[in-house]
Amino acid sequence: MDTGPAPGIGILEFEENDFVRSVVTALPNVPHAYLRAGQLIHPSPPPFRLIVDRVSFCDPFLRHLMRYWSLAGAYVLNDPFFTLVFDKLSESLLYDAHSIMHPRTILLPSRIGTEDVSEMVAEPNWEEIGATVGFPCILKPVDGYAWQDVFEVPDPATLRGLYESLKGRRTLIVQQLVSFVGYYRAFCVNARDVLIVRWTPRPFDHGEYALTTPGELGAAEDYVRQKTIDLNGALGLDFNAVEWCITKDGTPVIIDSYNDVPDVRREKLPPAVYGWVVERFCACVRERLASGETNRIMRGFQPRSDPGTSPG
Numbered sequence: 001m002d003t004g005p006a007p008g009i010g011i012l013e014f015e016e017n018d019f020v021r022s023v024v025t026a027l028p029n030v031p032h033a034y035l036r037a038g039q040l041i042h043p044s045p046p047p048f049r050l051i052v053d054r055v056s057f058c059d060p061f062l063r064h065l066m067r068y069w070s071l072a073g074a075y076v077l078n079d080p081f082f083t084l085v086f087d088k089l090s091e092s093l094l095y096d097a098h099s100i101m102h103p104r105t106i107l108l109p110s111r112i113g114t115e116d117v118s119e120m121v122a123e124p125n126w127e128e129i130g131a132t133v134g135f136p137c138i139l140k141p142v143d144g145y146a147w148q149d150v151f152e153v154p155d156p157a158t159l160r161g162l163y164e165s166l167k168g169r170r171t172l173i174v175q176q177l178v179s180f181v182g183y184y185r186a187f188c189v190n191a192r193d194v195l196i197v198r199w200t201p202r203p204f205d206h207g208e209y210a211l212t213t214p215g216e217l218g219a220a221e222d223y224v225r226q227k228t229i230d231l232n233g234a235l236g237l238d239f240n241a242v243e244w245c246i247t248k249d250g251t252p253v254i255i256d257s258y259n260d261v262p263d264v265r266r267e268k269l270p271p272a273v274y275g276w277v278v279e280r281f282c283a284c285v286r287e288r289l290a291s292g293e294t295n296r297i298m299r300g301f302q303p304r305s306d307p308g309t310s311p312g
Contacts (some may be wrong), residue, residue, distance in 0.1 A: 005074060009285060010035045010048035011225065012062065019264040019278070020054065026282045030289070031041065040065055046074030050289050056080060057145065057261050064179055070295045075288050077092035077238045077261040079295045085140045086235060088258050094136050098230055101253045103176040104133050108163060109144060110171040124163070129174055130156050139163070146263070147203045152177065158199040178253050180245035182217070185209075186224055187273070188240050191232040196227045196272050199243070211270050220252045231257050236296045238284055 008031030013020045015034055024032055035047065039201040042250040053076050054063035066080035079197045088093070088105070091248045096101040106129055139162055140150040149170055153159045159174070166172060196217065217224060228242045231254075241262035265290035266274050 004033070005046045005049045006033075006125065008032050008048060008050075010046075010051045010134060011288070012051060012053045012066070014055070017054070018266045019119065020052070022266070022274075022278045023052075023285070025281055026278055027276045027285065030285070037065060040068060040261075042068075044068075044072070045115070046072050047071075049074060050285065051076045052285070053078065053080060054261050055081070057226050065086060066088070070297070073294060075293055076295055077284070078240075079236050079238075079297070081295065081297045082235065082237060082260050083143065086258060088140070088144070088256065089142050091235075091257055093255075094231065094234055094255055098227060098234070100227055100231075103138070103178050103253070103255065105176075106132060106174045108167070108172045110176060112169060112171065126156055126160060129159075133174050133176045135159075138177050139172055140175070141170045142173045143258075145261070146204075146261075152201060178245055178255070179247065180253070181248050182246040183255075184212070184217070184224070184244045184246070186228040186244060187277055188228050188232045188237075188242060188243045190238055190284045192229055193280045193283075194228050194277050195273060195280075196244075197270070201243075202306075209269050209273065211272065213234060217246060217252075218250060220246055220250060224252050227252075227254070238288070 010033055011020055011024070012035045013019075014111050016168045021152055023118050033048070035051065041092075051066065051074050053062075053066050055122065056066045063080060063083075066076050070076045070080055071240060089107050092102055092105050108124055135156065135231075136152050136154045137159070138150070139153050139159060141148070144150065149166060149172075151161065151162055153174075183199055183201055185197050187195045189199065193243060196212055198216070200208040200210075202208070215221075224244050228244075231242060235257065240257065242257045243259075245253050245255055247253060264274065264277050269277070
């Protein structure tokens with residue numbers, strides 16, 4: 001008999017993950033289970049009213065599963081449809097709409113598809129690209145995570161060489177390299193709670209966090225905080241880490257807000273920051289459980305209560 005979603009939370013994450021274990025420990029009265037699935041037969045109700053998804057971004061089967069359960073009425077945190085709407089290029093339009101400074105950005109054609117689209121997709125105009133972003137510049141995937149295939153490019157020849165080596169498996173963007181005197185990650189939970197942390201960006205997981213000092217961002221702090229809240233409300237993300245830098249003249253420039261699975265590790269974050277993130281995340285979980293909300297795409301959509309018809 002179909003009893004519908006269970007109370008509590010389903011967790012899509014590795015059981016040894018420290019952040020999720022901290023969250024579960026801080027929610028002793030909330031039932032939970034780690035989700036595992038071998039197949040999904042339609043129609044299937046979601047296993048839990050709320051699902052914490054921290055893994056589906058790296059596996060197509062799990063991503064489809066999260067979208068199905070979201071449409072079936074579960075609240076998936078973060079919204080699994082986010083990546084269908086936004087990427088590191090389309091977010092530039094959002095920055096423009098909110099009057100936020102951001103690097104000049106150019107999308108490059110890929111050669112990933114199975115069809116020959118050379119009739120419609122031309123070779124990049126490298127002279128125009130160089131004139132727009134300048135050198136050195138940044139080359140990275142339009143939908144990338146965790147510094148994979150991210151390069152600081154010193155000159156046009158290197159840019160073309162990297163593009164040729166990557167275009168068969170990644171869709172890339174070129175961005176202006178912004179000179180900065182301070183680089184920060186603004187953790188945002190529930191599109192209202194913000195904690196700004198200094199971050200030294202380095203590839204291969206060598207970046208370092210540090211607490212900010214009082215007044216370190218000066219007049220930019222309130223701006224960064226409010227714009228981070230505005231962006232996350234527009235993006236529909238419950239949990240995000242937005243990257244900002246401050247230029248020599250004090251101007252805040254956004255670098256990246258495409259981060260629906262923020263990396264939260266006890267060994268990397270200052271203890272006060274780690275504790276803050278866990279506390280606010282738990283508050284968000286409790287609020288979503290109590291509210292009966294659905295993900296944004298579900299509002300106005302009511303799935304059928306019967307399985308419909310299928311051929312015999």
